[in-house]
Amino acid sequence: MDPTKLLDILGNENRRKIIQLLANRPCYVSEISSRLGVGPKAIISHLGLLEQAGLIECSVDEQRRKYFNIANNMRLEVSVSPYAYTVTLHDVPFDRENKEEDPVGEETPQGEEPSAFFLKLNGRLKELKKRQEELAQMQQQLQAEYTEAMNRCLDSIEEIARNPVECELLFELLKDETTLASLCYNLRLHPSIVNANLIDLTKRGFIEYGIKNNQYYWKIREIGVENE
Known part of the structure; x- marks a missing residue:
């Protein structure tokens, strides 16, 4: 799913509260409605959006009542800095059948007291939490x-750029390699102006281009070890 769409979905406070509830245990619509103080009709609407996004799923119990639970293990990251804004979504696969990398299995080892095994699991959780914090x-x-x-790159750009267009082009290419069309769109400049400045920067050894999928991609020139 598009991470920005997921961010929009989670922008609603009630949907975030639903996720928090389901992160503790599966719940029925009536339970969610009662806990949040929101009408069942609105809850059903929120659940529908969360289900479409792949965040939750529903099951039916023996009494044919529908309950919901978290469906996926994922990580949504938002990074904001003076020079970048990124939203990324990472699926985190969790295979209960493959425990080779987990020193503590799912079942209590034969001959070990359940209480001792529980304390061992608690120690594992603390270890993982510490690693997450690090x-x-x-x-x-x-x-x-x-x-x-x-910051240092921008100071350097001001010294080497011959005009404002070169400044903007170099800044765009610092963020990532891109095409002429993308540069024209982002800078709102005519292709002839952008292309002329790209060629001049190339001749002066600041940028270079490569071909991917039959398109030219411009980027800051990479300096090999032999040129350093």
């Missing part, structure tokens, strides 16, 4: 370093 700190540090590097 990863989050590393991501924060990387974003800070990225922002600092971009």
Whole structure:
């Protein structure tokens, strides 16, 4: 699913509360309605959107009552910085049948007390939580370093660019390689102007192009080890 559409769906407070409830245990419509203080009709509408997005799924119990639960294991990330805005969605597969990488299996090992096994599982959870926190700190540090590097790149661009168009082109290409059409659209400039500046920057050794899917892609020139 498009991560930006998923972000729009989760922008509704009641839908976020539904997800929070279902993250604890499966619930019926009547339970969700009672807990949130929202009418069943509105809850059914919210559930429908969440189900279409693949976030939840429904099942029917022995009394033929429909209940809902979380359907997928995913990670939605939003990154906002002075030079970037990205929304990414990662599916996190969880295979209960494959426990080779999990030192603590799903069932209590034969001969081990359930209480001891429970404490071992708790230790595993704490270990994983600590690793998650370390990863989050590393991501924060990387974003800070990225922002600092971009600041220095922009200072350098002001020194090497001969006109404002070159400044904008180099900034766009710092973010990612792209096509002439995309550059024209983003900068709202005529292709002839953009192309002339691209050619000049190429001759001066700042950018280069490659061909993918029969299209020219422009990017900042990569310096090999032998040229450093």
